[in-house]
Amino acid sequence: MTHADAAAALSVWVALESPTSHPAGVNGMMDLVAKEVAGLPIAVERIAGRDGLGDMVMLRAGLDNGQPAVAVMSHLDTVHPVGTSSKDLPVRIEGDRLYGPGVYDMKGGAWLALQAFKDVARAGSAKRPMMFLFTPDEEIGSPTSRGLIEEIGRGSAAVLVTEPARQGGRIVTARKGVGRFEVRLEGRPAHSGSRHADGRSAIREAAHQILAIEAMTDYARGITTSVALIGGGTAANVIPQHAWFSVDCRVTTLADGAMMEQRILGLKAHDPEVTIRITGGMNRPPYEKSAAVAELFETARDVAAGIGLDLQDCPMTGGGSDGNFTAALGVPTLDGLGIDGDGAHTLQEYALISSIAPRRALMKGLLETI
Numbered sequence: 046m047t048h049a050d051a052a053a054a055l056s057v058w059v060a061l062e063s064p065t066s067h068p069a070g071v072n073g074m075m076d077l078v079a080k081e082v083a084g085l086p087i088a089v090e091r092i093a094g095r096d097g098l099g100d101m102v103m104l105r106a107g108l109d110n111g112q113p114a115v116a117v118m119s120h121l122d123t124v125h126p127v128g129t130s131s132k133d134l135p136v137r138i139e140g141d142r143l144y145g146p147g148v149y150d151m152k153g154g155a156w157l158a159l160q161a162f163k164d165v166a167r168a169g170s171a172k173r174p175m176m177f178l179f180t181p182d183e184e185i186g187s188p189t190s191r192g193l194i195e196e197i198g199r200g201s202a203a204v205l206v207t208e209p210a211r212q213g214g215r216i217v218t219a220r221k222g223v224g225r226f227e228v229r230l231e232g233r234p235a236h237s238g239s240r241h242a243d244g245r246s247a248i249r250e251a252a253h254q255i256l257a258i259e260a261m262t263d264y265a266r267g268i269t270t271s272v273a274l275i276g277g278g279t280a281a282n283v284i285p286q287h288a289w290f291s292v293d294c295r296v297t298t299l300a301d302g303a304m305m306e307q308r309i310l311g312l313k314a315h316d317p318e319v320t321i322r323i324t325g326g327m328n329r330p331p332y333e334k335s336a337a338v339a340e341l342f343e344t345a346r347d348v349a350a351g352i353g354l355d356l357q358d359c360p361m362t363g364g365g366s367d368g369n370f371t372a373a374l375g376v377p378t379l380d381g382l383g384i385d386g387d388g389a390h391t392l393q394e395y396a397l398i399s400s401i402a403p404r405r406a407l408m409k410g411l412l413e414t415i
């Protein structure tokens with residue numbers, strides 16, 4: 046397959062818009078996957094979506110020898126709303142760059158890994174069962190796919206995740222854990238002119254809480270907290286009865302995750318006449334570079350060397366992925382095996398076309414070696 050053919054085939058995937066909240070688009074992506082493998086020695090299982098989200102597709106191939114599988118995992122949802130490609134981020138090629146919604150995170154990786162999976166299935170060159178799970182909801186924390194991801198992980202010798210490569214093609218062997226919290230405050234409304242003293246402002250209370258939460262950031266320890274969504278109030282001349290905000294929290298260890306959960310859920314109102322209700326917790330546990338992960342990385346380095354690549358990994362990254370779930374179960378997991386490029390979640394998102402062939406070869410080598 047030439048670079049141009051690969052770019053053209055991937056462009057079809059990118060042009061089909063599939064934000065998490067648009068199950069018709071996500072299901073269209075699942076259709077494309079099923080169509081790709083039709084007629085090959087690959088079994089296709091489709092799992093209907095729920096809670097307003099898209100379907101999942103699971104592929105099975107390889108050697109049926111009772112060994113634990115090697116599992117590939119890709120999400121086909123993106124963060125870009127429908128209409129992005131017709132306006133702000135058209136699917137287009139500029140030199141070595143293929144631009145488009147989700148091309149880097151992660152349709153490029155999903156596509157190239159599927160080509161490798163097909164290559165190995167066709168050649169019959171796997172040493173064990175192979176599985177490939179395509180999911181519809183990674184970008185919102187995988188609420189409907191987590192169970193299956195973990196189930197597959199438990200039955201696997203290794204999990205390979207096709208999130209984007211890092212600068213220069215580095216792969217990912219450790220990720221921070223991610224927590225999400227919702228804070229709702231209720232005070233007492235009053236006219237801000239005639240009855241100011243009677244009011245108990247939910248927004249003022251939120252301000253105290255936000256500063257307290259943001260102050261929990263400890264860079265030296267790898268803990269960050271941020272409040273990036275907020276709302277409240279009804280009019281400029283009413284002391285606000287309601288306010289809400291959400292908190293994003295990142296940690297490097299399970300123990301720190303438990304500690305932060307306790308600190309955030311345990312926050313008390315500064316003004317006793319305002320009630321505060323906090324829900325949520327740690328969603329993705331940290332993915333630490335264990336000895337088993339390091340060993341799998343060394344295997345990947347050998348495979349890469351065989352195709353002329355000097356494979357490197359990057360220091361623990363702040364972004365979570367489905368790899369966090371399987372790594373936390375102790376399953377050797379490699380991530381960042383997807384396409385190289387930049388601009389994830391932005392309107393400058395692109396993939397490097399020249400990275401498709403070597404990373405497809407790397408995935409193929411991993412599926413044949415593990």
Ligand SMILES: [Zn+2]
Nearest residue numbers: 150151183208
């Ligand atoms: Zn992603």
